[in-house]
Amino acid sequence: MKPKRRRLYFVAFGMLALGTAAVLILTALEENIVFFYSPTEVAEKAIAPGRNFRIGGLVEENSVKRHTDSMTTEFNITDLNHTTPVTYRGILPDLFREGQGVVAEGALGPDGVFRATEILAKHDENYMPPGVVEALKKSGRWQEDAAE
Amino acid sequence: MIPEIGHYALILALFAALIQGTLPLAGAQRADAAWMALARPAAGIQFIFILTAFLALMHAYVTSDFSVLNVVNNSHSAKPLLYKISGVWGNHEGSMVLWMLILSLFGCAVALFGGNLPPTLRARVLAVQGLIGTGFLLFMLFTSNPFERVFPAPLDGNDLNPLLQDPGLAFHPPFLYLGYVGFSMAFSFAIAALIEGRVDAAWARWVRPWTLVAWCSLTLGIALGSWWAYYELGWGGWWFWDPVENASFMPWLAGTALLHSATVAEKRDALKSWTILLAIITFSLSLIGTFLVRSGVLTSVHTFAQDPTRGLFILGLLIIAIGGSLVLYALRAPAMKAGGLFAPISREGSLVLNNLLLMTAAATVFLGTLYPLVLDAVGGGTVSVGPPYFTATFVPLMVPMIVLMAIAPMLAWKRGDLAGAFTRLRLAAAVVVVIALGTWYLKSEGPVLAVLGLALAGWLFTGTLIEFSGRLKLFRIGMRESLRRAAHLPRATYGMTIAHAGIAIVVAGITASSAWQTEKIQVLRPGETVEVAGYIFTFEGTQELQGPNYTIERGTFQVSRDGAPIARLFPERRFYPVQGRQTTEAAIYTTWFADLYAVIGDADGEDGRVTRLYHNPLVPWIWVGAVVMAMGGAVSLSDRRHRVGAPARRRAAAASARA
Numbered sequence: 001m002k003p004k005r006r007r008l009y010f011v012a013f014g015m016l017a018l019g020t021a022a023v024l025i026l027t028a029l030e031e032n033i034v035f036f037y038s039p040t041e042v043a044e045k046a047i048a049p050g051r052n053f054r055i056g057g058l059v060e061e062n063s064v065k066r067h068t069d070s071m072t073t074e075f076n077i078t079d080l081n082h083t084t085p086v087t088y089r090g091i092l093p094d095l096f097r098e099g100q101g102v103v104a105e106g107a108l109g110p111d112g113v114f115r116a117t118e119i120l121a122k123h124d125e126n127y128m129p130p131g132v133v134e135a136l137k138k139s140g141r142w143q144e145d146a147a148e
Numbered sequence: 149m150i151p152e153i154g155h156y157a158l159i160l161a162l163f164a165a166l167i168q169g170t171l172p173l174a175g176a177q178r179a180d181a182a183w184m185a186l187a188r189p190a191a192g193i194q195f196i197f198i199l200t201a202f203l204a205l206m207h208a209y210v211t212s213d214f215s216v217l218n219v220v221n222n223s224h225s226a227k228p229l230l231y232k233i234s235g236v237w238g239n240h241e242g243s244m245v246l247w248m249l250i251l252s253l254f255g256c257a258v259a260l261f262g263g264n265l266p267p268t269l270r271a272r273v274l275a276v277q278g279l280i281g282t283g284f285l286l287f288m289l290f291t292s293n294p295f296e297r298v299f300p301a302p303l304d305g306n307d308l309n310p311l312l313q314d315p316g317l318a319f320h321p322p323f324l325y326l327g328y329v330g331f332s333m334a335f336s337f338a339i340a341a342l343i344e345g346r347v348d349a350a351w352a353r354w355v356r357p358w359t360l361v362a363w364c365s366l367t368l369g370i371a372l373g374s375w376w377a378y379y380e381l382g383w384g385g386w387w388f389w390d391p392v393e394n395a396s397f398m399p400w401l402a403g404t405a406l407l408h409s410a411t412v413a414e415k416r417d418a419l420k421s422w423t424i425l426l427a428i429i430t431f432s433l434s435l436i437g438t439f440l441v442r443s444g445v446l447t448s449v450h451t452f453a454q455d456p457t458r459g460l461f462i463l464g465l466l467i468i469a470i471g472g473s474l475v476l477y478a479l480r481a482p483a484m485k486a487g488g489l490f491a492p493i494s495r496e497g498s499l500v501l502n503n504l505l506l507m508t509a510a511a512t513v514f515l516g517t518l519y520p521l522v523l524d525a526v527g528g529g530t531v532s533v534g535p536p537y538f539t540a541t542f543v544p545l546m547v548p549m550i551v552l553m554a555i556a557p558m559l560a561w562k563r564g565d566l567a568g569a570f571t572r573l574r575l576a577a578a579v580v581v582v583i584a585l586g587t588w589y590l591k592s593e594g595p596v597l598a599v600l601g602l603a604l605a606g607w608l609f610t611g612t613l614i615e616f617s618g619r620l621k622l623f624r625i626g627m628r629e630s631l632r633r634a635a636h637l638p639r640a641t642y643g644m645t646i647a648h649a650g651i652a653i654v655v656a657g658i659t660a661s662s663a664w665q666t667e668k669i670q671v672l673r674p675g676e677t678v679e680v681a682g683y684i685f686t687f688e689g690t691q692e693l694q695g696p697n698y699t700i701e702r703g704t705f706q707v708s709r710d711g712a713p714i715a716r717l718f719p720e721r722r723f724y725p726v727q728g729r730q731t732t733e734a735a736i737y738t739t740w741f742a743d744l745y746a747v748i749g750d751a752d753g754e755d756g757r758v759t760r761l762y763h764n765p766l767v768p769w770i771w772v773g774a775v776v777m778a779m780g781g782a783v784s785l786s787d788r789r790h791r792v793g794a795p796a797r798r799r800a801a802a803a804s805a806r807a
Contacts, residue, residue: 009492014504021508021545025515028540029533033519036530054532071671071758090669091382091749091758094721094730 034105039082042108049108054120055084056103064098077102077114088116151216154204155295158245161197161252162285164190168255168278172271176343184267187274188259194281195249195256202236202249205294209236215301218242218294224307224726226697234318235308240458241294243321244284247438250322250329251281254358258333265354272340273333280332283465291458307726310698316376323369324396328434330362331403334410335431338424339473342480347424352414355427357790359410363403364781370396371774382732382747384667384762386770389538394517395437401510402430405503412499416488416561419500421481426503428477432470433510439466440517494564498556505549512541543597550604550655553648554611558618572618576610591664601659609652616645643784650776657769666763673756681763683744684708685717690748690757698722703748703757707737717746743767 036054037045047053060076060083067074073092076083086104096102096119106116168190175183208216209232212225222239223232231238237246255277262270288294311317337355341347373396378386387393406426413423439462490496516533523531554576558569583606587599617623619637620630666681674689686706693700705717717735724731737744742765749758 009497010500013501017504017508021512021541024541024544025512028537029516029519032534032537032540033531034534036532066752071669091747091760094732 036103038079039077039084040079042084042114043082047108049110052105052107054103054105055086055114056101057084059096059098059100059102061098077104084114085112086114086116088119090119093119150204150207151213151295151297154201154208155293157197157200157204158285158289158293158295161194161201161248162282162289164194164197165252165278165281165285168194169275169282170278172278173275173343176268176271176275179268181267184271187271187278188262190278191252191255191259191274194278195252198245198248198252201294202245205242205245206233206236208295209233212305214303214305215297215299216294217296217298220298220302220305222308223305224697225304226726227307227313228696230315230318231308231313234312237321237325238308238312238317241288241292243325244288244292245294246322247325247329248281248284248288250325251277251284251332254329254333255281269340269344269351272343273336276336276339277332280336280469283469287458287461287465291461304726307697307724310722310724310727310729310731311380313724314376314380316372316380320369320372320376323365323372325369327362327366327369327396327403328399328437330358330365331399331406331427331431331434333358333362334406334427335473338427339476341424342473342476345480345483347413347420347484349414349417352410352420352423353789355423356407356410356414357785359403359407359427360781360785363400363407364778364785366396366400366403367774367778367781370400371771371778375771378767379734379736380731382734382760384665384734384745384747384760384764386661386767389516389535391517392441394513394538395440398510398513398517399430399433399437401506401513402426402433405506405510406430408499408502408506412496416490416496418488418490418496421477421484422503424481424484425477426507428470428473429507432466432473433514435462435466435469439463488562490561491563493559493566495556495559495561497564498552498559501552502549502556505545505552509542509545509549512545513538516541547600547604550608550651553651554608554615557612557615557644557648572614573611575614576607579606579610580604582606595663598659598663601663602656605652605656605659608655609649612645612648612652616641638789639787640784640789643780643782643787645780646783647777647780650773650778650780653769653773653776655773657766657771657773660766661764661770664765668761670759671752671756672759673754678759678761680744680761681742682709683714683763685744685746685761687757687759689755690751695722697726698724701748703735703746703759705735705746705761707744715744717744719746719748721748738768740768740772741766 034052034054036056037047039055039057042055055077057077057079060078063074063076063083065074066072072087072089074085074087075098076085078084086106088104088106103120104114104116105118105120106114109115168187171183172185172187172190175181175186205218207213208219209223210229212219212223212232214220218239218241222242223235227235235242237243255274258265258270258273258277262273265273334355337351337358341351370393373393374386377388377393378384406423409419409423409426412419439459488496516537519533520531523529554573555566555569558572559565580603584599584603587602591598619641620633622630625633668678668680670678672678672687674687677684677686679685684707686708688704688706690701690703693702699722701721701723703719705719707714707717715737717737719735720733722731722733723729732747732749735746742763745762745764747760749760751757
């Protein structure tokens with residue numbers, strides 16, 4: 001095998017692998033990007049029901065209700081301008097509390113209620129998900145010292 | 149007083165690192181033996197100073213010296229001793245000290261054991277290590293001094309994040325750092341070789357053991373982290389494609405590629421400049437991982453630093469290290485002479501394919517991890533890239549990889565016999581058919597991909613065994629002769645066989661646990677039962693207990709199957725009053741073929757509890773497989789030729805030619 005020929009094979013294989021990867025990446029990114037919205041954006045944009053996205057904000061005070069089966073929790077996520085009603089079935093993360101930041105993933109139902117499939121677990125009570133900060137900044141309610 | 153000693157030790161270490169990073173480099177350029185000789189003592193002195201700083205910090209933690217800000221923020225007098233010690237690296241500043249300790253330990257090891265290295269190469273390797281150390285010491289002294297005092301000293305500290313107060317996590321960072329920092333050795337050797345302008349088989353033989361040490365540690369570190377996530381986060385999952393997990397996984401993929409290409413460089417004198425590039429990429433990915441985790445651009449339990457100056461500083465280091473090394477590579481690599489020729493179907497050819505697949509996989513993970521950052525930076529909106537992306541891109545790349553892993557070791561160097569390899573793999577093909585049909589029959593409801601995954605695991609495992617028995621000529625030349633051959637096989641061969649078998653075990657565990665996990669979430673009152681995958685869980689209620697620095701709510705489950713009791717499970721919810729935080733401790737009973745996994749949640753206001761129960765098939769195999777892989781690496785590391793090194797070059801080459 002001549003070095004030139006070998007290099008040709010090498011390059012051909014490389015291109016093939018890269019091409020495959022590019023196709024995989026593009027299709028996968030297309031399908032699996034999850035957008036992040038604040039309640040204000042949810043209210044303003046017409047997001048199609050069933051489209052998967054994340055919503056972030058604060059759990060509104062006095063909004064958490066547990067269903068009789070205890071498995072389903074209803075609460076509102078707010079950025080202090082708008083609120084979005086959310087339902088979630090499952091065990092809530094240890095740090096889920098009223099007045100705390102929260103990020104939920106799921107989709108809107110036809111009734112405008114956000115059906116969360118996942119409430120993202122957070123590890124620190126002082127920690128504000130960057131998305132929530134973003135959402136609060138967008139609504140003009142962000143205070144720098146509130147992060148401390 | 150002791151914290152000040154630690155602080156001074158860090159400053160002195162900086163000067164030692166500066167000397168180690170500059171004078172030997174200039175000395176090697178000017179062929180000045182005296183300047184080159186400075187490298188070894190400087191490396192030793194640097195290590196001693198950093199060890200002093202590390203011990204000083206540990207002393208502050210163990211004695212709960214709350215006049216040190218770092219201790220105040222991350223420790224508490226009531227914390228158990230193990231977590232006082234692990235608290236040293238459970239925070240940003242302390243983890244940087246650990247990082248430096250390991251870096252200087254590696255430098256010191258080269259100084260001690262590098263006696264048979266050519267003096268210029270040794271001086272340059274140590275100098276590059278010194279320069280890396282200089283960068284990180286500057287970073288520590290300017291932006292994250294662990295010994296900062298606070299006045300007046302508070303009465304008690306703020307405690308360590310309770311999630312991190314766990315034996316699995318106490319040892320996770322040291323292993324991970326051994327891996328990350330270990331790749332700095334391959335990097336330093338690569339840069340030194342580029343400056344020298346030559347790479348030969350002996351060079352590759354020096355690089356391989358360091359890479360192996362790093363690879364084994366990183367494998368164990370990742371496995372420990374994933375095990376921790378599995379039992380501590382209480383979600384029944386063991387890998388979340390979290391950016392921080394990806395940050396450790398990318399160097400692992402690149403490091404695996406590096407191990408294999410270094411073999412080609414060592415045995416066949418080919419792929420030399422590619423090996424150098426891989427060494428640079430691997431360490432760069434380790435640095436990028438550090439940047440991602442430490443800079444606060446991604447947020448997770450690992451992210452300590454939220455201070456933007458730290459992020460900028462690390463970014464600067466990153467640009468200098470990665471940019472500089474790649475420029476050097478671009479300038480010098482074309483001068484490297486290409487070595488041994490080989491046909492596309494040969495061991496070299498298949499290792500090239502292995503490298504391409506691994507690096508492509510690393511690239512897809514890289515893109516998925518950084519895409520949200522890039523999109524956010526250009527104002528494209530806030531997005532997250534979820535696990536489906538990684539599954540969709542990563543899995544298709546790993547399928548050919550595993551098929552190849554069984555075939556490649558059977559191909560000869562230079563020119564391989566593909567038909568012959570397939571003939572030898574008949575048995576493996578039969579195993580594939582049996583497993584596929586068996587799985588399909590037993591678990592017809594599962595996804596088709598799961599059948600493929602288990603079949604692949606069987607293919608790889610059987611293929612690896614066939615290859616190994618082929619080396620022994622098992623059943624062809626009589627048992628005694630085979631045993632004699634077994635005794636004379638190089639340890640590196642054993643290492644490869646063990647590590648590949650480990651991968652097969654991991655693949656089986658990953659496939660089965662992701663395809664056939666059973667999850668049941670419900671409210672249970674004491675006395676109620678629920679059935680999970682054939683096991684009956686009876687909830688017996690909860691009780692309150694007191695831990696060393698937390699209170700416990702402990703639930704009790706009696707698990708039985710077909711009327712026979714199997715186990716009692718005690719999942720806990722712990723409350724840490726100092727930080728006012730709650731953690732979930734899953735209760736796990738393992739049969740080694742499956743885990744029974746129980747978590748309790750909130751009370752329903754009466755006597756019921758939200759409970760989450762899982763049946764996770766083959767999950768323990770993931771960690772068993774990872775440990776087997778690391779063992780394979782360790783066995784390979786014990787190979788004689790790594791210890792004999794350069795003086796025995798010709799004899800070792802002759803031995804490997806015979807093998």
